Amino acid sequence: DVKVTQSSRYLVKRTGEKxxxxxxxxxxxxxxxxxxxxxxxxxxxxxxxxxxKMKEKGDIPEGYSVSREKKERFSLILESASTNQTSMYLCxxxxxxxxxxxxxxxxxxxxx
Amino acid sequence: ExxxxxxxxxxxxxxxxxxxxxxxxxxxxxRSLLWYKQEKKAPTFLFMLTSSGIEKKSGRLSSILDKKExxxxxxxxxxQTGDSxxxxxxxxxxxTYKYIxxxxxxxxxxx
Numbered sequence: 001d002v003k004v005t006q007s008s009r010y011l012v013k014r015t016g017e018k019x020x021x022x023x024x025x026x027x028x029x030x031x032x033x034x035x036x037x038x039x040x041x042x043x044x045x046x047x048x049x050x051x052x053k054m055k056e057k058g059d060i061p062e063g064y065s066v067s068r069e070k071k072e073r074f075s076l077i078l079e080s081a082s083t084n085q086t087s088m089y090l091c092x093x094x095x096x097x098x099x100x101x102x103x104x105x106x107x108x109x110x111x112x
Numbered sequence: 113e114x115x116x117x118x119x120x121x122x123x124x125x126x127x128x129x130x131x132x133x134x135x136x137x138x139x140x141x142x143r144s145l146l147w148y149k150q151e152k153k154a155p156t157f158l159f160m161l162t163s164s165g166i167e168k169k170s171g172r173l174s175s176i177l178d179k180k181e182x183x184x185x186x187x188x189x190x191x192q193t194g195d196s197x198x199x200x201x202x203x204x205x206x207x208t209y210k211y212i213x214x215x216x217x218x219x220x221x222x223x
Binding site: 004031033040041042043044045048050058090094099100101102103104105106 | 143144146148153154155156157160200202204209210211213214215216
């Protein structure tokens with residue numbers, strides 16, 4: 001079974017803090033993705049990566065950065081958290097040349 | 113502009129009912145459509161459809177794609193309270209592995 005894990009299920013941070021969300025997958029997948037999910041807006045892609053040290057912007061990259069130093073790990077960084085970044089963050093991974101993505105359990109981030 | 117639209121937005125049924133969820137899409141160079149189920153956690157994969165008219169089935173769930181009319185349906189027969197979830201439809205965009213998601217259909221099954 002594919003397993004995608006995320007470092008925290010719930011996180012509370014203050015405005016202006018630097019926030020790290022980590023995602024690890026154990027199936028040697030090339031592609032990894034970060035989404036945020038908000039009521040009424042669905043899942044929106046923030047960034048994705050198709051290889052180590054490679055990244056591409058998704059639909060809403062502003063205010064976020066990512067890091068992929070190892071194949072199994074993809075980190076999402078909020079350089080200076082703001083209240084409008086309060087959301088559910090979902091990580092996913094997939095094999096190269098396949099469409100099926102496997103999701104982690106999500107991190108519910110609250111920025112006060 | 114590529115888009116994926118799901119209907120209805122929400123649905124309340126009683127156990128034993130049959131439900132049909134809809135997903136319509138407009139995507140350049142379509143290659144697949146995926147259905148996911150999301151309870152209070154990660155979306156879990158249900159089906160991937162690539163060919164028109166071929167039904168995919170898993171237990172009480174089934175799905176079919178119509179590439180001419182650009183939609184897919186997800187059927188759930190003999191619903192159970194455990195089917196209560198948000199059902200998401202996703203379509204990869206042309207030449208990439210990025211998905212466009214619909215906003216989902218929230219299904220509630222009452223005992």
